[in-house]
Amino acid sequence: MAATPASVAGTIEVRGLTKTFGSVAAVRGLGFTVQPGRVTGFLGPNGAGKTTTLRMLLGLVSPTSGTATIGGRRYRDIADPIQSVGAVLEATSFHPSRKARNHLRMLAMAGGVDQSRVDQVLDLVGLSGDAKRKVGGYSLGMRQRLELAGALLGDPAVLILDEPSNGLDPQGIAWLRDFLRHLAGGGRTILVSSHLLAEMAQTVDDVIIVSQGQLRAQGPLSSLVTQTQSMRARTPEPDRLLQVAQAAGFSPRQVGPDAVVVDGAGPQQLGPVLATHQVVLYELVQQSQNLEALFLELTTSLGTHPEAAGYDPAGQPVPPGAGQVPPGYWPPPPQFGPGGAAPGSPGGPS
Amino acid sequence: MTRVLRSELFKFRTTPGPWVVLILTLVLTALGVVTAFVITVNGRGQFTAPMFTPQLRELMGAGYGAGTVMAPIIGILCITTEYRQKVLTTTLLVTPRREVVVAAKGVASAIWGLLLAVAGLVLVMAMGIPLLSTQGGSVSDLLNQAGPVIPGLLGEYILMAIFGLGIGTLLRNQVAAVVLTIVFVVILEPIIVALVHSLAHVDLNWLPSRSAAALAGGLTRSTGGGHTGAGPLLSWWLGGLSLLAWGVGTAVIGYFTTFRRDVT
Numbered sequence: 001m002a003a004t005p006a007s008v009a010g011t012i013e014v015r016g017l018t019k020t021f022g023s024v025a026a027v028r029g030l031g032f033t034v035q036p037g038r039v040t041g042f043l044g045p046n047g048a049g050k051t052t053t054l055r056m057l058l059g060l061v062s063p064t065s066g067t068a069t070i071g072g073r074r075y076r077d078i079a080d081p082i083q084s085v086g087a088v089l090e091a092t093s094f095h096p097s098r099k100a101r102n103h104l105r106m107l108a109m110a111g112g113v114d115q116s117r118v119d120q121v122l123d124l125v126g127l128s129g130d131a132k133r134k135v136g137g138y139s140l141g142m143r144q145r146l147e148l149a150g151a152l153l154g155d156p157a158v159l160i161l162d163e164p165s166n167g168l169d170p171q172g173i174a175w176l177r178d179f180l181r182h183l184a185g186g187g188r189t190i191l192v193s194s195h196l197l198a199e200m201a202q203t204v205d206d207v208i209i210v211s212q213g214q215l216r217a218q219g220p221l222s223s224l225v226t227q228t229q230s231m232r233a234r235t236p237e238p239d240r241l242l243q244v245a246q247a248a249g250f251s252p253r254q255v256g257p258d259a260v261v262v263d264g265a266g267p268q269q270l271g272p273v274l275a276t277h278q279v280v281l282y283e284l285v286q287q288s289q290n291l292e293a294l295f296l297e298l299t300t301s302l303g304t305h306p307e308a309a310g311y312d313p314a315g316q317p318v319p320p321g322a323g324q325v326p327p328g329y330w331p332p333p334p335q336f337g338p339g340g341a342a343p344g345s346p347g348g349p350s
Numbered sequence: 351m352t353r354v355l356r357s358e359l360f361k362f363r364t365t366p367g368p369w370v371v372l373i374l375t376l377v378l379t380a381l382g383v384v385t386a387f388v389i390t391v392n393g394r395g396q397f398t399a400p401m402f403t404p405q406l407r408e409l410m411g412a413g414y415g416a417g418t419v420m421a422p423i424i425g426i427l428c429i430t431t432e433y434r435q436k437v438l439t440t441t442l443l444v445t446p447r448r449e450v451v452v453a454a455k456g457v458a459s460a461i462w463g464l465l466l467a468v469a470g471l472v473l474v475m476a477m478g479i480p481l482l483s484t485q486g487g488s489v490s491d492l493l494n495q496a497g498p499v500i501p502g503l504l505g506e507y508i509l510m511a512i513f514g515l516g517i518g519t520l521l522r523n524q525v526a527a528v529v530l531t532i533v534f535v536v537i538l539e540p541i542i543v544a545l546v547h548s549l550a551h552v553d554l555n556w557l558p559s560r561s562a563a564a565l566a567g568g569l570t571r572s573t574g575g576g577h578t579g580a581g582p583l584l585s586w587w588l589g590g591l592s593l594l595a596w597g598v599g600t601a602v603i604g605y606f607t608t609f610r611r612d613v614t
Contacts, residue, residue, distance in 0.1 A: 052614070059446040060439060061612040076446035087443055095365055095435045102364040110357030110444045150440065 010036040010071060010157040010189030012057065017066035019052050019213075026052040028213040029066070034191050034206075036157070039184045041204035041221070042193040043295065049213035050193040051089075054162050058087055070158055082111035086151030088161040093147070096136030100127060100146050103135060104153060113154045121149040125179075140167040148179070159183060161192040165199060177203045197295040201225075209295065229266040233274075234258050234283040241279050248273045261287065351454060354445050358428070358458035361437075367427045372466060375413070375420040379470040382412030383477045387485065399487025406492050407567070409478050410499040413470030414566050417507040418559050421466055422531050425459035425514025425597075429609075430524035439613055452605050456515050456597075463511025467504045502566040502586055509593040510562055516600025519609050535559045553581040555589075558596045564589025 012034035019027040027049040034040045044050050055061040057068040059075035070078065070085055078084050094103055104118045122128045125145040130138070135146065144164060151159060161180075165173045180203055184190050194200045200207070207224060209216040217224070232255075235241050241260050245252035250270065251263040262270055267286055274281065362368045386409035388395045400406050429452075432438040445451050479489050514531065521527040535558065543554050554560065564583035583589065 055612070055614065058443060060442055061614060078446075081446060082444050089439055089443075090436070093436045093439045095361075095431065095437055097366050098361075098364045102360070106357050106360050106364065107440065107444055109360055110354050110441075112353055 012068075012070050012158065012160075012189060012191060013072070014053065014057065014068045015066055017053060017056060017068055018064045019049070019056060019061060020064045026213050027056070027063075030210065030213065030215055031066075032208045032215060032218055034189055034208075036189040037184065037187045038205040039180055039190045039192065039203055040206040040208060041197075041200040042191055042208050042210070043197055043200060044193075044195065044210040044216075046195050048195075048211045050195075050210060051162055052213075053210070054087075054089070054160055054191075054193060057160065058085070058089075080112045080154070082107065082151075082156065083113065083154035084156050085158045085160065086154065086156040087159075088144070088147045088151045088164050090147075090162070094135040094138075094143065097134055099132050100135050100138070101131040103146065104150060107150050107153055111154055117153055117155070121152045124152060125149045141169065141172045144168060144172070144176075148176075152183075157187075158189040159191070161190070163193055163195070165194065165196075173199065225266075229269075230261055230263040230287040231265050231267065231270045232283075232285050232287050233260050233262065233270075233281055235260065235279060235281050237280060240277070241274070244273060244277045244279055245270065258282070351450060354450055354454040355457050357444075358454045359461065361431075362428070362458060362462055365431065367431060368424060368462060371420055371423050371427065372469060375416045375466045375470055376473050378416035378420065379413040379473050380477060382415055383409065383474055383481070386412055386478075387481060397485075399482050399485035401487060401491075403495065407495045407499055409482075410474065410492060410495045411503055411566060412474050412478070413467060413503060414506065414563075416470060417463075417467060417503065417510055417566075418535055418562055419532055421463045421507045421510035422514030422517065422535070423528055424462045424466065425455075425511045425516070426518040426524065426527045426531065428455045428459045428462075428515055429518035430522060430527055433522045434524045442613060448609055449605065452515075452519060452601060452609060456512055456601060459511040459515045460508045463507040463509075464504060466511075467507035470507075471500065471503070498567060502590075505590050506562045506566045506593070509565065509590065509597055510558075512597030513558055513593060513600065516597045516602075516604055519601050519604025520607070521604075522608055547581060555581075555584045556592050558593060560584075561589040561592035561596065565593060 014033075015031050017027055017030040018025065030049070030053060042050055042054070052061060053068070056063045057070065057075065067074070075081055075085065098106075101118060101122065104121065105115060107113070108115055108118055119128070119131075122131045125148050127142065127145050127149060130142065135143065138146065144167070148161075148164070151161075159180075165176055168176060180190055180192065184205075192200070192204070197207075201221065204221055206219065207221050208218045233241060235258060238254050238258060238260050241262075242252045242254060245260070245262045245265070248265075248270075250265045252260050253263070255261050267284070271284065274284070386400055386405065387397050389398050389400060389405065390396075391398070400409050432441055441451060442448065445454075478492060481487075482489055482492055514527075517531055518524075518527050521530070539557050539559050543557065543560060546552050546554050555564065560583060565586050566589075567586055584592065
């Protein structure tokens, strides 16, 4: 056995990943890259294939085709994987009669991690006081913390979390959010799945949106936010404003005799444009961000906006091994750019 | 592999299941010891010290019956607990190479099988020697039977534990695996052996508990669940090989059919 396992540097790469259970395709030609030092949200409705994808990434489920690697290696090929990759999968995977501390000792033993780490991670997740209790008596939140402690045991560069906030109370969710941000600050790769975008919006840097086993969108959240921002203006010259905003690549529409709503623009984008063209304003306010609406749009109305799928416009599964560099991850895919088609716009084959 | 094995042994240690099996083994062993003192004289059972070699061997090997029933349960628990309590995901995240996990579990089960056997032997001594002395038997005669009995007894516990692991790998369902194993070993196998023997005049000596009985030196007439109505057993080493083949065989089949499946 290797004495000093080389820590796996943290880029997660998924290429043409497909998994079929009987006649059901849970994951279809999925491809994405997750960069170190950022928190990436892996988003999609229940049954979108998120869990299956993460389990393939972790060697628990074998792909029908395609590859999923961490630092260029399959999980099962990583020596002492818990020293490179930490995973939080479900809150139920403990023996109820085993004490929390013993659970971690057991993991440390098999994973080649020094036993002194056990108390460190218990402290880190705030479970020191309950370490000698049996896990069967733990609350859901405590189990989630214990699971996280297990994932952090080997001080891994990559963290993969499947719906970690499931069943947590708002306090727990806030704690988790801060905790993940803190961990990402240390340069770790963090991939966290959720079916709730709103919950993730304050935590993640990048998003990968999947539905029905296929990629729908990916890129920095900031682009997505800009995309879904809209501004409401009151002006004596709505026609000019419409013209100017249109020319700048936004999607304006008149909503009243002196009122215009400009979709796809935030104050930083629209303000300078209007100032340059000296459009007179009585009022300029930011509309509430409709992130959740976009999320729903991307994940429910399949085929309506093929341009929003970005990675795979034709809606075809990407053949395994096709193309070493996937189109459209960095820089952000066009659908998030200011010039991209707004959600809800017509077009594309359906 | 060493680390995974240590972790598996630690798992055993930190859950109640194996300790319950240990206690049940000791209870059954104690019953075996008491039974060895009940000697039939003139058609009536009397509580008296065993004097003759076969009876002394029976006392020395009092753990035999317990071993056949309880040792496989250790192996079954070792693997089915992973499914029952959903610990398998965690186990495979730490050790993604599943063949290593099965191998480590096999060795861990064997070690616990040995532990059960040693605990049983200690109990046999602790109960047998004072009982024998007070009933006027010879302790040195008893100890003289240790040589022929103990190796087979230890081997039987160890190999039966591995066999249990194989069953558990194959079946996954803890309750089903435990019930089926006990029913087969205690009830079905002797019936099948006796039936086939009387109808076809063939001895099914290669079945698991017949093999175990052979390994343990044919001590089983009264404690092993009735191996009456059949011919002679295999030689001890063939019995051992047969039992090992049952264990390794079921584990390998279980590994390829069940254990490599997706863990969802």
